[in-house]
Amino acid sequence: MKIIDIFNDAFKYTNKTFFGDLSNLFILFLYSLFIVPILGHMLKIMRGEDSAPDFDGTLKEIYYGMQIFQIGLAYSIIPLIIALKTIPPWQRTYGQTIDFSIPVITFIIISLLFGLLAIPGFVRYAKTQKWGDALRFWLTFDLIRRIGLIKYFCSMITLELILIFFMGMSLILILILPIIGLLIQCITTTYGLLFVGRLAYLISREET
Template sequence: MEYGSMLRNSFDYTVNGLWGSWGKWLLLFISMIIFPLWLGYQWVIYKGESQLPPLDDWVEMFINGIKLFIVGLVYSIIPLIVLMVFGGAGVLMGGALESPGAGALVGLLIGLIVAFIFSLIALMALIRFARTDSFGEAFNISAIVAHIGKIGWLSYILALIILWIVSVLATIVYTIVVAIAVFILALIPVIGWLLALILAIVVAILIGPVVAVFVTRYYTLIYDSAAAPA
């Protein structure tokens, strides 16, 4: 898996699709507030087109977003149940051994591991669902696990770790820059705080769609890496 290439592809995909298209940029921000619309647009990105798709057919986007939300909700409920079951079993086991705290901790750790693995399956399931438009395929665990096997579990997890590191570094830089800008604007008498508030809103409008599209594209490339030559 070419991690650097995936990051560059996701960056180019995002910039080429949004830069200069300020109307699309604003509509994407609005769709993120009306979250089923954004999920519906994620559905379109998950299809794997080489360029950022246009924003059209809002009704279909909304419907697909609701469907994607339902699948994601089911996949989020299952790990919660797993955590409750293992956590409860750990407490009972610990109680029998007169160490409920240790038992609960062991149960929680086992539950977190299972939940983490399930979250990896869930992410690929959402993309599979968008590709097939089939609830059956969205919960075809054996096929999803086989697909992840083609990607490589270690490669998959490493790709997510790299994305997390990039996200943390970008967040640190973003926070520092915005904090400095807000501090400088706040020094302006009377209207300084108003300008700082406007800046924060504008930055949110600009950054939100960029990050969301970048991450969604990156996930799509991970999914498609299963078909890439070794």
């Protein structure tokens, strides 16, 4: 699939899921207030089913959401070690004094690269529920080889920017308009994470 086709598919799936069932949408809005449950639902979307996944209960959704945090933490270990070894303690302690020196820039670049490697790991875990599959980063290198380095990184960077945009916009709205912003946050977070979940699956399954 071309990149434009991947995004079109993700938009169609998200619109169908978002506007298809108002009762489910209300549950997703509630989940979005606490982030972890909606992340768990996003993980289930990464399985790649054509229809929206069923709700397994709040505790199960929270469990799935915690898996995303744990897998993300596992992929963050190497960047964190590099930060501890290269960035001076005073820069790690007082964020306002960071001057974007070479160690800081190196840490940011490596963190982004590991973030790009983590996304297919989430998809593999969503399908198999096995931690080992999530951490087999060499499978991601094989995916990159099959679909092409430029296509992979363009797709994944776009995905991360979309996620940052939705989450950042939600935070800004809450700070500016506490009550109305909270409602808009529910809408943007829910739509954004549904879209990102589908997009992550479509990119990770690509073979040509």
